[in-house]
Amino acid sequence: xxxxxxxxxxxxxxxxxxxxxxxxxxxxxxxxxxxxxxxxxxxxxxxxxxxxxxxxxxxxxxxxxxxxxxxxxxxxxxxxxxxxxxxxxxxxxxxxxxxxxxxxxxxxxxxxxxxxxxxxxxxxxxxxxxxxxxxxxxxxxxxxxxxxxxxxxxxxxxxxxxxxxxxxxxxxxxxxxxxxxxxxxx
Amino acid sequence: xxxxxxxxxxxxxxxxxxxxxxxxxxxxxxxxxxxxxxxxxxxxxxxxxxxxxxxxxxxxxxxxxxxxxxxxxxxxxxxxxxxxxxxxxxxxxxxxxxxxxxxxxxxxxxxxxxxxxxxxxxxxxxxxxxxxxxxxxxxxxxxxxxxxxxxxxxxxxxxxxxxxxxxxxxxxxxxxxxxxxxxxxx
Numbered sequence: 001x002x003x004x005x006x007x008x009x010x011x012x013x014x015x016x017x018x019x020x021x022x023x024x025x026x027x028x029x030x031x032x033x034x035x036x037x038x039x040x041x042x043x044x045x046x047x048x049x050x051x052x053x054x055x056x057x058x059x060x061x062x063x064x065x066x067x068x069x070x071x072x073x074x075x076x077x078x079x080x081x082x083x084x085x086x087x088x089x090x091x092x093x094x095x096x097x098x099x100x101x102x103x104x105x106x107x108x109x110x111x112x113x114x115x116x117x118x119x120x121x122x123x124x125x126x127x128x129x130x131x132x133x134x135x136x137x138x139x140x141x142x143x144x145x146x147x148x149x150x151x152x153x154x155x156x157x158x159x160x161x162x163x164x165x166x167x168x169x170x171x172x173x174x175x176x177x178x179x180x181x182x183x184x185x186x
Numbered sequence: 187x188x189x190x191x192x193x194x195x196x197x198x199x200x201x202x203x204x205x206x207x208x209x210x211x212x213x214x215x216x217x218x219x220x221x222x223x224x225x226x227x228x229x230x231x232x233x234x235x236x237x238x239x240x241x242x243x244x245x246x247x248x249x250x251x252x253x254x255x256x257x258x259x260x261x262x263x264x265x266x267x268x269x270x271x272x273x274x275x276x277x278x279x280x281x282x283x284x285x286x287x288x289x290x291x292x293x294x295x296x297x298x299x300x301x302x303x304x305x306x307x308x309x310x311x312x313x314x315x316x317x318x319x320x321x322x323x324x325x326x327x328x329x330x331x332x333x334x335x336x337x338x339x340x341x342x343x344x345x346x347x348x349x350x351x352x353x354x355x356x357x358x359x360x361x362x363x364x365x366x367x368x369x370x371x372x
Contacts, residue, residue, distance in 0.1 A: 011230030016264030039281030041302035044197030047285040049278040051270040064267040071282035078202030081250040084237040089279030092235040095225030096257030097272035099233040116227035139359035145369040173325035183331040
């Protein structure tokens with residue numbers, strides 16, 4: 001007896017991604033990307049970053065539109081609050097990366113998503129960045145991500161989606177593991 | 187003989203920050219902040235995050251304006267490129283944090299900044315996120331930040347500013363050291 005399953009459509013082109021995987025297996029040097037931003041100081045702790053160009057698949061490329069992103073500190077830090085704080089940008093990257101992964105994995109597993117939202121919260125003791133206590137780290141003491149997902153799937157299938165997304169997430173890796181950062185003055 | 191030095195003004199209220207340090211020394215529980223974003227899936231790998239509320243100095247607070255930040259993948263990943271990629275948001279946070287630190291340290295050292303800009307570039311072999319090679323990490327294989335700084339200071343003083351900024355940067359810590367991330371489904 002044949003069963004028919006409606007094909008899930010989460011807007012992710014899994015076929016293209018599987019094709020890319022095949023193409024890159026034959027030319028692995030094309031898989032080396034370089035992501036980039038330029039950051040300009042405005043005044044105080046207010047900066048403006050632009051995201052536009054990147055390098056990938058062997059050549060310099062450009063986003064469809066240039067993004068301009070202001071960062072600042074809030075008024076309780078005696079600043080002007082012209083945008084999110086730098087650490088909030090990291091939380092945005094983490095939530096966006098895990099959410100994109102959930103959509104891609106759901107598509108691959110033929111699970112129709114209806115809605116996905118997450119709260120991403122990072123705790124920080126600012127005695128670190130204020131230089132008050134060298135035992136307190138500057139960064140987050142931990143991050144908690146809580147998803148609410150409505151999908152044509154069992155609770156176990158949904159938990160498995162979220163787990164697989166973590167396993168393939170670039171930003172989850174960046175936050176949970178160390179990355180070497182070199183800072184130079186030209 | 188008296189010498190007079192013009193007071194540098196980089197727009198950072200160092201007095202307020204030093205005052206905050208004193209106040210927090212007396213009430214260290216007020217230093218516990220919680221930064222937050224909510225991320226909603228739009229379609230495909232496109233998500234929209236909002237940054238507005240945070241907890242700090244003992245109570246729930248709000249940014250002066252709510253920020254709405256779209257993230258997506260570029261067209262070479264068969265996506266619609268409705269915004270920066272999640273990993274680019276991390277680079278924005280890193281550049282913004284180091285740049286804010288440079289302004290704050292310069293103010294504290296009475297160094298007048300004229301211009302500060304940085305290129306922040308992260309290399310990534312996408313064989314990791316595509317699941318092609320388990321020896322390739324999902325995140326950046328390294329990040330390079332290059333500053334161009336014009337200031338009333340010697341090259342050594344400028345290099346020292348940049349070094350001190352790294353030492354006190356929240357995002358530099360997040361990227362270079364591991365942070366525990368818990369992901370749950372509500």
